[in-house]
Structure formats: C-alpha cells, structure tokens
Amino acid sequence: MATQVPETEAQLKPMTDAAKRKRILSGIQPSGDLTLGNYLGAIRNWVIQQDECESFHPIVNLHAMSGSFDPEALRRRTLELAAGLLACGIDPEKAVLFVQSQIPEHTELTWILCTQTMYGELGRMIQFKEKRGTASDAKTSAALFFYPVLQGADILIYDADLVPVGEDQRQHIELTRDIGNRFNTTFGETFKLPEADIKTDGARIMGLDDPAKKMSKSAASPANYIALTDEPDVIRKKINRAVTDSGSEIVARQDKPALTNLLTIFSLMTDTPVADLEARYEGAGYGQFKRDLGDAVADHLAPIQARLKELTSERAQLESILHRGTERAREVTVPKMERVREVTGLSL
Ligand code: AMP
Ligand code: TRP
Secondary structure (H helix, E strand, C coil): CCCCCCHHHHHHCHHHHEEEECCEEECCCCCCEEEEHHHHHHHHHHHCCCCCCCCEECCCCCCCCCCCCCCCHHHHHHHHHHHHHHHHHHCCCCCCEEEEHHHHHHHHHHHHHCCCCCHHHHCCCCHHHHHHHHHHHHHHHHHHHHHHHHHHHHCCCCCCCEECCHHHHHHHHHHHHHHHHHHCEEEEEECCCEECCCCCCCCCEECCCCCEECCCCCCCCHCCCCCCCCCCCHHHHHHCCCCCCCCCCCECCCCCCHHHHHHHHHHHHHHCHHHHHHHCCCCCCCHHHHHHHHHHHHHHHHHHHHHHHHCCCCCCHHHHHHHHHHHHHHHHHHHHHHHHHHCCCCCC
C-alpha cells in the first residue's frame, strides 16, 4: 500500500494564526460622547474579541459628516474617540485602530457599490427614516441616504467574517450582505459575506429617561445617557433620576422595560446574572437598588476614566497609533481595490 503523501506543501504547514482567526470589523462615529450604550453594545465585545479575532476598528468620521457638523469639532472628536477606545481596552498591538477617511479605498468602493444598491433599499433603512425625521426631501442630505453604502464598503473591503454591533445596526449588515452578494453574482466572487454579531445581552441599552428609546449620544437630553466621561456624582444622579415602571418589584420582565434595562446594565457592569440581582433586591426599594447601581457603574468606569485622562495628554502617541493603523488597514484595502477595479473594468 502506497504511503499517503500530502498533495500540497500547504497541507504540511500548520495554519497560520491569521488563517484560523475570524476577521471582525466594526466602526464607530466620532459624533458625540461615548455612552454606556456604545460600551455595552459594542466596545466591550470588541475588547473581548480582539484576543481571538483579527480586529479592525475604523473611527468613521465620514459617516459623522452625514448630519450637520463642525470641522473643528469633528477633528477634536476623532482624536477623543481614539483615546476613548484605547481607554476602554482596545489594544493597538492586537486590533487595528484607524480613521476611516485616511483610507481612500473606502470611498472609492462606496461609489462602485452604489451601482449594486437600489434606491428603494436605501429608502427603507430604519436609521435613515429615524434620522431624517419629518424633514422634507429638499432638507434631507444625500449623505444621510447613502450612509449605509459607505458602511457596506467599510465592511466588504476587509472581507470581514463578523460585524459585532448593537441591535440597531442589524438592517445595515443585512443590506451589506445583499449588496456584496449582488456584486459577486454580477462580477464574480470578490467579497466575503459578513454576519452580524449581535450579543443577547446589552445589544440594546435603552434611554434612562425613556426606556422605549435607545440610549444615544445624540439624544436631546443628557439625562438619556451616561457618558463614559461622566463624573461619579453625575452618574449616580442620572441613575437616581432614571424613570422606573409602575409597581415596586425589581424584576426584568416584558411589562417592566425600565427595570429590565437597569437590571441589564447592573448585570453587565458587575458580571452578575440578572436572576441573582432580582433575588438580591427582592422586597428592597428602588432607592437602595439605584444607589447600588450608581456605585456599580461609577466603579466600573473609574479605571477607564483614569486611563482616558492619561491618554488625552498624549497626542503624539495617539497619532502614531492611528498612523500605524492606517498602514495595516491599507495592506488589506489596496490589493482588494485593485481586484475590484480589475473585475469591474476600471483598470486598463
Ligand atoms: P454609533 O454611536 O451610532 O456610532 O454606534 C456605535 C456602536 O454602538 C454600534 O455598534 C451601535 O450598534 C452600538 N450602540 C449604540 N447605541 C447603543 C445602545 N443604546 N445599545 C447598544 N448598542 C448601542
Ligand atoms: N453605522 C454604524 C453606527 O451608527 C457605524 C458604522 C460605520 C459601522 N461603518 C461601520 C458599524 C462598519 C459596523 C461596521 O453605529
């Protein structure tokens, strides 16, 4: 019997780390203070996943231009967000942290993907409809409309396997898959189709002032959210004033959206199952519960805030981290764009 020989050299070699690891991509806009919603729905998961995945995290400053914006504020917030992500635990030795606009391939691909995107699809996007509100066509920017195509380009250009996001982004990831699939069918297999990676806990943290609306950094009132930079006494005050449900039971249930939200936050901040918290606070009043929750949030955020203070004064180091991130991102995007130009007839 002939001995089996490996057919190719590749079969002899152990898979490289990068080949085994899933690639994740997820971006965040520099459009306001980071909130507890961003942290629990997205950033906390990125920090966990950077150990086992090949992670790319763009600060999506081009997306932040889709509403009205102030150039100086945009510049400042981009750097502040980089510092915020590092303070939360994004490690530039593991994850690729970069600024979207530094990678021209994102915008070039956006235009090409527009050819595979239908007007009707963009009009159906919930985020578009919400952000547009009651504004007329004449007052609605085309950037707001095309926003999901740019997001699709951010994702597809890296051949990301997973996109770890909060629940609000599910529809954009589905659209990204549809666009990628259409492109592959038309021009041949080019892009990997990504999966949305939405966790069961924390994917939709609700506003403290209104548990029917998500916690958002662009909320009208700061009572809606806890900013990662809020001082401990501000955190305690906001939690103390958070709306509750009728009745006095401290349980997570469908008819108790406010308590469910507060218990979810408590659980994630202290790594304690919700059921344990329900048992601990059985018969207790909202006052005690809210005091303890305020302390738990303040304690969890304290080391993040301390790191943030240090990083804010180290602008040169921040710039160098982002510069290195640009280089690493372009190692992926430049060859990918060459391929896209090839299959679409742009390269001569
Ligand atoms: P954005 O602030 O809109 O750029 O969102 C950045 C990331 O945070 C995205 O993955 C969002 O899905 C996530 N996110 C934003 N707000 C919340 C929230 N209230 N609950 C959970 N995740 C959120
Ligand atoms: N639209 C996302 C948000 O509002 C931000 C974003 C832009 C994004 N590009 C992305 C998220 C790529 C994930 C992947 O949160």
